Amino acid sequence: MNKSELIERVAEAAGLSKSDASHAVDAVMGSISAELGRGGNVRLVGFGTFTTSSRKARHSRDPRTGEIVSFQASVSPSVKAGKQLKATNTSLKITKIGNSAGVILPKEVLAHLGASAGQELSLVVTPRGIELSSSDPDFEEQMKAARTVMTRRNRALRELAK
Numbered sequence: 001m002n003k004s005e006l007i008e009r010v011a012e013a014a015g016l017s018k019s020d021a022s023h024a025v026d027a028v029m030g031s032i033s034a035e036l037g038r039g040g041n042v043r044l045v046g047f048g049t050f051t052t053s054s055r056k057a058r059h060s061r062d063p064r065t066g067e068i069v070s071f072q073a074s075v076s077p078s079v080k081a082g083k084q085l086k087a088t089n090t091s092l093k094i095t096k097i098g099n100s101a102g103v104i105l106p107k108e109v110l111a112h113l114g115a116s117a118g119q120e121l122s123l124v125v126t127p128r129g130i131e132l133s134s135s136d137p138d139f140e141e142q143m144k145a146a147r148t149v150m151t152r153r154n155r156a157l158r159e160l161a162k
Contacts, residue, residue: 036050047084047085049079050077051077051078057071
């Protein structure tokens with residue numbers, strides 16, 4: 001999403017004109033930038049914390065040429081995601097079976113899940129990783145079967161690597 005798309009979504013969600021939404025987005029971004037410029041932090045509970053980190057001036061060696069390169073001291077902004085942002089729930093619709101569905105799962109795992117074109121799956125990003133769920137009543141059994149397939153596949157790959 002770019003800035004103009006963000007402005008459109010803010011306008012829709014808040015019932016504002018695009019001009020008013022643009023002013024609101026600019027005001028929020030300007031306020032965050034100004035606070036970071038003063039060396040402060042911006043905490044948006046549940047969303048994240050905007051901070052800055054300072055790097056000292058340093059010397060390093062270019063690995064290709066062996067030449068010593070100097071870097072000036074710098075300050076860079078960073079964002080740490082909050083709990084609500086980390087637990088974002090995203091639905092997706094499987095259009096093809098396999099990795100081209102936008103889900104990085106092997107075909108055999110999707111087959112064990114009983115996934116088919118048009119099926120809704122829910123991906124939830126948690127601090128432990130990504131959790132996959134579905135409204136299908138047989139989903140838990142299918143997930144157990146998928147874990148078994150993944151475990152066997154990982155063991156086989158480790159054996160081949162030896």
